[in-house]
Amino acid sequence: MIKLYSSKILEQIKENYVVGVLASEGEYIPRLGDEQLPVTYSNQMDDVIFFVKPLSQEPKEILEAQESSNMTNLYIGFGSKSISNLPLEFKYNSNTNEKIEYIKELLSGKLLVFKPVLTQKSERYHKNIDDLIVEEEWKQGLSYYAVPKVNLKPVEFESKLLAEEAINLERYNHAMPAPLYILCGNYIYGNIKENQWRIDSSINHNARVIISPDNVKRVEITEDEKQEFIGSDRDSIVFFDEEFINTIIADRLDFNGMKLGELEEEILMQEEPEQGLGSGRKDENTNNTNQIHEITFIRDLESKAKSRNLVYSREDLVNFHTSVKSSAMTILSGQSGIGKTKLATIYGETLGLSQEKKTMLIMPISPAYTEPGDILGYLNPSSGLYMPAETGLVEFLLHAEENENQVHMLIMDEMNLSQIEHYFAPFISLLELEERERFLHLYSKGSVCHNGQTYKHSIQLKNNLVIVGTMNTDETTKDLSDRLLDRSNVVVLEKRSFTDIKNELENFDRSLTYNSGLEDAYGEVYMTWKSKNENWNAFEDQELEFFDELDSFISNVDPLKGFSIRSLIRMGAYINNLPADSSNEYNIERREAIDLFIKQRVITKIRGPIELYEGLIGVLEVGGQEPNGALFSLFSSNAANQISNFNKTKNELIRKARELSLNGYAT
Known part of the structure; x- marks a missing residue:
């Protein structure tokens, strides 16, 4: 008879982490599936099963059980239970061979992190896997x-x-x-x-x-x-x-x-090192510790990115940070492979956020998502139970609501693989509301829900919730609607030259990496970085007059594409939230900020056929310098130059004009 461990011990075991690698075909594989292979199908379990060889220390009780019962040293995982965030097409795919190949390709050659589970069943022990995380490539032969x-x-x-x-x-x-x-x-x-x-x-x-x-x-x-x-x-x-x-x-x-005892204090919360990037510079405005910390954060963000061989322009980093602070939702766009998802993830990590702490959620978007229930879940009327989606979004939002002083970041990866307005519809409606009105309803308040204590009928989306999406633009993706663009900042990351990237990484002294050690504090002070100034007060009268003229130019062609009051208010928030840096290393001037905002919030909405937009955008043949459209003339006027040079906006108009010439359609 096997020794029975208490439920308390079993729970303790699976709170830990072990790393491993997918078993090889040369190893002994238990006869649990249809075939004795590292990845196979089990008709009995109606699931793909796979076997993982541990490469690090294991819980004592698991080793004790293994020795006493001569069970395999391999851990057994189940495709639909052990791995988080599998796409819905895997779950509902009836082709077992395709499911086997998917799991095999996902896990082969990768370092696998998982929570070990000791299962006691039928007078036998089993070593199982929970919450498996797929890491980078495994270096052959390494143990940990x-x-x-x-x-x-x-x-x-x-x-x-x-x-x-x-x-x-x-x-x-x-x-x-x-x-x-x-x-x-x-x-x-x-x-x-x-x-x-x-x-x-x-x-x-x-x-x-x-x-x-x-x-x-x-x-x-x-x-x-x-x-x-x-x-x-x-x-x-x-x-x-x-x-x-x-x-x-x-x-x-x-x-x-x-x-022990010989170490001196490394850093005080409100101090910075005394010199430049790599060692920092003390901000002259020492009375405002929030600004000091904010610039320190951006330095840490740049340093953390470079330590992972990722190089972004400082303008992109400050622009992204300001957009996140000032907008309900920020969308990162740019060339495939430029590092959109990695920037969003590193931003969260620099804030001290993580999926383990439930303060960050990376949610890959599946083309199969067609309605809010696909990412949230639904109330089963037969059982009276709320069935949360496997995305983990509901649990994440509940944690954010309960911990309102800690920022929480939702990253929707490749968000336009499916139509955003369908699966994300409730959020789009709520994004512009005041916090006190921002309630996401999961099901009707009067419905019978037996697990309603865990999954209540509505969740308040508080100001500590940050939403970032990444998007690609190719034939597999969906266009963003004007409704969504009107509520989001679209940050298009600059494509750096290969030479610039190499030079920056070569000049980056990893031994002197600037790291303030404030990651755990950033997430708590983040909310204090947000400006409380009135958004309308960010503008001078001559600027408002110019924006009225811009709105008139666009609205005369298409009233739905104009410079809306919502966009103007968001521009005020963007300007008010620009981080102050007296050293000018991490600074976007006000004139540049207006240009950036117009490009990523107003010009992005102007897209359509040449028949409608030729007069507004103009056309530009190959080799041409300036389009003959009304908007380009407006942004080149003396009135415009008093506000900004609008170089980025004009470059975007040039791009759209070339598209009109070549394709008859501007995107």
């Missing part, structure tokens, strides 16, 4: 060492160790073997003996205490080493190349390790 990450300042952490106070290891709890290394900031702490750890269950099942910590040492780890030797970096756990930890770090601790 799980190092708990403590989200404290190193000084605070060392103080706790010396005082023999409990340390919370959230993704490495009591179910795991005692850790021999811990990561805090840019330091790895080691020289820890296994028997030094004492479990403190009186606090929680994550708390451990190091007894007599005098032998513990720390060594610094560089950004280059993190890039090279970290296989996966999650919220509270990092998976290092095991050989790197057991050789390079172990030797460094032996010969160069520093004892």
Whole structure:
């Protein structure tokens, strides 16, 4: 008879993370599916099953169960249960071979991060997989060492160790073997003996205490080493190349390790380093700590991007940041492969957000999405249960509502693969409402819902919710409607030359990477960066007169495309929310900001056939310099030049005029 573990132990086990790789065909595969292959189908389970070989430490009880029952060392995953965010076409595909190939292609050669599950069933144990995350390519032959990450300042952490106070290891709890290394900031702490750890269950099942910590040492780890030797970096756990930890770090601790208590305070919350990017510059407006932190954040954002070999223009970074602050929704557009989704993700990470903390949700959009229920879920009238969609959007929105002081970021990846106005319709209607009126209704208040305590009938979308979408423009995507464009800033990322990218990365000193260490604070102070100034007060009378003239030019051709009051108010919000930087390194001048906004909020709506828009946009033959349209003349006038040079707007009009000449249609 097998030993039965308590439900408490089983829950503790699956709070941890393990990394692994898809089993190879040369390994022994249990006979659980229709074929003994790493990925196969099980008619009994009516699902694709796959087998993963672990490459890092495993929970003690799982190893104990494995030894006592001679079960396989492989973990068993189920396609529709173990992997999050699978497209709906996978779920409803009746072709088993296609489903097998999809899972095989998704997992093969990748490092896989998952929560281990010990299942007790029919006098047997099974090692199962929950919440599987597909990481980057797995380097053949590597195994990994799980190092708990403590989200404290190193000084605070060392103080706790010396005082023999409990340390919370959230993704490495009591179910795991005692850790021999811990990561805090840019330091790895080691020289820890296994028997030094004492479990403190009186606090929680994550708390451990190091007894007599005098032998513990720390060594610094560089950004280059993190890039090279970290296989996966999650919220509270990092998976290092095991050989790197057991050789390079172990030797460094032996010969160069520093004892506890010798570390000085690294940074104060309201201070910056004293010189330029890479070491920062103190803002002259020291009375406004929010502005100081905001420029620090943008520096961190640029640095984090470059550390991942991504180079964006500073104007794009400031423009995107300002758009996110000032608009209900921001859409990132640009050439495929330019890094739209990565910019959105890095922006969230720099704010200290993550999917593990439920403060960021990356939601890939499927072409199968046709209605709000596809991303939200529905109330089943037969069972009386609310069935949330597999996207996780409802749970994310509930978490955002309950934690209104913490910013939450929803990233809709490739949002125009399906018609946005169909699946996102309730949100579009709510985006322009005041917070007190912004309620998303999941089902009728009078309906019977047995799990209504968990899934209440409506969710308030508060001001802490940030929505960013990414979009491509090709034959597989849908056009954005004017209704959506009227409520969104469309930021088109600049295509940098290959030479510029190479030069910037070569001149980027990774050992001096600017990192303020404020990630955990950014998400909490983000809301204070938003301007409270009246949007109408952002304009002078001559500017309003020019915008009236612009609206008249457009409305005379198409009244639905004019410069709306909504757009003007949003421009005021955009101008008011421009971050102030006295060094001018991360600054968009007001004149440039007006140009950017007109291009991405007004000109984007002007699209259509040559019969309608030739007079407004003009046409431009190959080799021509300026279109003969009314708008180009308006933006070249003396009245326009007093407000902005409108170079970006005019370049966009030139592009549209060329399209009219070549295709008879402007997009």
